[in-house]
Amino acid sequence: MSTELLFREDAYLAEAHAVVVGHTPEGGILLDRTIFYPTSGGQPGDSGWVEWENGARLSIATAVKVEGGQVALVPAEPMAMPAVGTIVHQRLDWPRRHRHMRVHTALHLLSVVIPLPVTGGQIGTDRGRLDFDMPEPPADIAALNDRLNRLIEQDLPVTELWITDEELEANPGLVKTMSVRPPMGHGRVRLVRIGTEGRQVDLQPCGGTHVGRTGEIGMVEITKIEKKGRQNRRVVLSLVDERSA
Template identity: 70%
Template sequence: MTEMLFREDAYLKESDGAVVAHTPEGGIVLDQSVFYPTGGGQPGDSGVLVWGDNAIEIATALKSPEGEVVLVPAEPAALPPVGTLVVQRLDWGRRYGHMRVHTALHLLSVVIPLPVTGGSISAEKGRLDFDMPDAPEDKEALSTALNELIGRDLEVGEQWITDEELAANPGLVKTMSVQPPKGAGLVRLVRIGEGEGQVDLQPCGGTHVARTGEIGRVRLGKIEKKGKQNRRVYLHLVG
């Protein structure tokens, strides 16, 4: 498996790495990766690989069934040979946008405490689908509550529990459409707030900001009806 450097430090923008394989489709596998692979509604990172006088643009990253992070070139090009040491650099502005939006969506699930049926993240906006038969009566009140949580500048951290502990606490899982990865023995939980100030704790493998204040102000966009009981709530970064 690829060593996932983004999990150890979500703010790591650049690192070296060694090419360990090429995929039949033209992807590149490194021994360690700062690139987050598509998953959990969060897009894969983009950026560039550099070696010597050569460089290749990376459009996205995917996770293979074997647990490897596969870097997908933006266009066909000569790949760095297996064994080559490369420097990997993120498109940091895009990744940081994903981190801000992802953490904001966790807080959205706090102010709308209903089961989540889907979600999507981009660098400037995101959305969650809720099992919500009726539209909210006061969208502005939800927006105010969300921005108040963000403004508390709560610490965002993580902890790990076993598969058995998660099974014994099914209320931790808010998403109905995507179940947290099991089978590896441990499940990562993302925590917002500490001690009595904790406001959220849920399984998540994505990247997040260190404090909610980094999100900045947000606004809630349109709320769309999607099926009999589902409603889609859009969230936008303001600045």
């Protein structure tokens, strides 16, 4: 039985009940439904806690994907785990998750202001990076920062829509990443749109969590551009408020 992904329906859901359906050989907890995003697509797995009867509480370090479409919650330290059938209450480390959402959406906008093929990426709690197929560095970083923050300030809606595998195959330009293909084979693919259908800024396959509007990102800044190969350059973007905090 695959895990019901509550974060896919509502990225702002920070607490939820679930039932323990199993344990992994490595010591992870399997639930019937979860709010914890599992490590994938350059986005770290969520951390937080699960609580159950008699005040028992277990700290969760991260979440990972396991076979059968399930998500395993990985305890931060070895402790007695809730038995199969136990009803638990999940709680996210919400400030950490929310920063991931802000950084992730900002990176989508970075791929708009630098319209080059993406060769890799990583999301952190206060910064993220995209690697681009970029023979030469941009001449005017200040102009890129200005375009990024202007898009953010427009407070554009961030929404999702689903298309079939066949529709994605017919529209290869939707895929910006060269190194990782979006998950296919399940019949449909999730797209994340920034803007509206009539005034669209970005549309690309993505399974991660995002803020609901770009204004929620806050001010960002490109803080570093590194050469990572003959035609590969790494662009690092930071949340200004987190960097200065």
